[in-house]
Amino acid sequence: MITVPPNHASAEADGIDASARCPLGLLTAFALLWLVVGGALALLSLLQLHSPGLLADCAWLTYGRLQAVQETVFIYGWAINAGLAAALWLLVRLGGDGLRGANYVILGGVFWNLALVLGLVGIAAGYTTSHPMLQIPRYVQPLMLVAYAAMAVPGVLAWTGRRTVQTYATQWYAVAALFLLPWFFSATQVMLTFLPMRGTLQMVVATWYAQNLISLWLAPVALASAYYLVPKITGRVLPGYDFAIYGFWALLAFGTWMGGRHLIGGPVPAWIATVGIVSSILVLFHHIILFVNLRGVFRPDGSTVLIFVAIGILAYLLSGMVDAIFATHVLAMVTQFTYFQQAQQQLTLGAFSMILFGVLYYMVPRLAGATWPSVALIRAHFLSVLIGFVLLVTSLGMAGWVQGRDLNNAAVTFATIASHTRPWLQLAVVAQALMLLGNLLLAVHCCWLLCARFAPAALSRTAAREVVVS
């Protein structure tokens, strides 16, 4: 499973990695911290569904607020920090020069996470915007935009200063993510926060934003990583690579229209939902090309990194299909407003996280100039997040299906619905706990790696059992 020939980066790549060590190490550290914090909060909020009395007397941790806090921590804490670290690293490596503008990343990273803390305190104190996936209070939104722009600067520099004119799929996806988030984030801030649109139009904008965050940020960053790692590790040319460009534009062009499917039957123009359903089917063109290009990942040849990426790609393809199938009217009438939609969201976010774990296992040792100290910890992390991920999506999906069917039958009371969903939600608690445990192991492992690298005494103890992960 482990110990693949080191595939040693050239001296040049070492230089590139060394230039990125400090800023990207910082972002990774923030990301891992938020991942663990977010997991703990998610677990707590799931437990509150079982026993509503849990922490109910504490206004700051009441279910509605805790739910918003944990969602924000996951997206703006884990996903954006880790995703930016990966995207910048990929762009810098493919650009061929060292990371330029490292101070921008450090400054931006510090302010982004500071703003996030302020935002989370704000949500817990009741200043949420109450828009799904954009719960951060209005007073930190501009700061986050500026901090993000600062962090993205080195990515732009790496693109404009690249040594080869020809670009690669990884670069398109990574640059698209870096470039498009400020576009839709700023537009959304204006239309939702500072000059809010009227009435239900806010829901339309919020849905557009949330879908863009998934289709134009999380997915591109994850796919940029996959397009880099798969040929790099397998050493094989990507089949059908000529089509990759069409897959890229298909994601951008159709993905951004998909959000409307959530608004089916809502107090908004009906065509929005129709366009959303059609787009979520059209976007499958992108998924097909992705599968053609990256199918080599399903023969990982014992590479741990590729196994993570393979699970992530599989989940991503599956989420594309599930989104398309369950957008249809008949099924949406059951799954709308239920845990099923949370399951769909977890499937997408989990796909992102799995691929990002793969990148971290590849990137962190190269950035730090050290190797992972323990194979067992990597295996334990893999198993617990994989089992947790599958369990969580299945249990939430089943809970949602049961809940949706019960909701549509007016004879079933809410107490009965709760008793029907309880076993599945209990399973979800187990799943969330497993993932938290796994992610805690990852964080501990990273600390261990750093100690082994920068504390000589520890280094000598672990030198005997070093392993190379590729």
Place this chain on the structure above:
Amino acid sequence: MKTGPFFFFGMFFVLAFSWAGLVMGPQAQLGKLAPYYDDAEGKAFPERVPGIAAHGQLVYQDLGCAACHTQQVRRPDQGGDKARGWGERQSVARDYVHQSVPQLGVIRIGPDLADYGTRAAKNGLSEAALLADLYNGKNGMPAYRFLFERRKIIGEPSTKALQGGVPAGYALVPTARAEALAAYLLSLKQTYEFVEARPYEPAAEQKGVH
């Protein structure tokens, strides 16, 4: 791909296109939506809610009530919304024109509240009973004890005080936030029959109607 400017222009355009379509399109359609003035009744619908209810909406938003409750009723033929008594008709955009941040919600762990005020009036649910539910929690809804405070009774006890729960000489009184929240919930009404909200009648129900 070699053409950098084309690449950036393409990305910019793709997003601008979806922004124009998905955001500005509905804005053009609904951005100027006004209340409907009914000559027969001599007033405009939806009616404006009193200030305390508008304040209550902020409390609803700040507590994240939308994490469990929606406020949007689907058409009678879609799902069990009408059968559950959540509303006689579907919610339409005009219902929300006076709301600063409509709380449409995305999940129904609890019932839909779009027409809660009407329902409460029909079932004879008083404000006091609603406040008691908020204090005690109900059907899996957590208790919101922090919206209430224990006060020593000096002179006459508050008329809003809940019964029991505190030792003699004290009263359990809803805070201003609790009262605003209750006023807001009881103000939620979607009863006026806007033209666009005429229930879509499935073919089966139209039989025999001439």
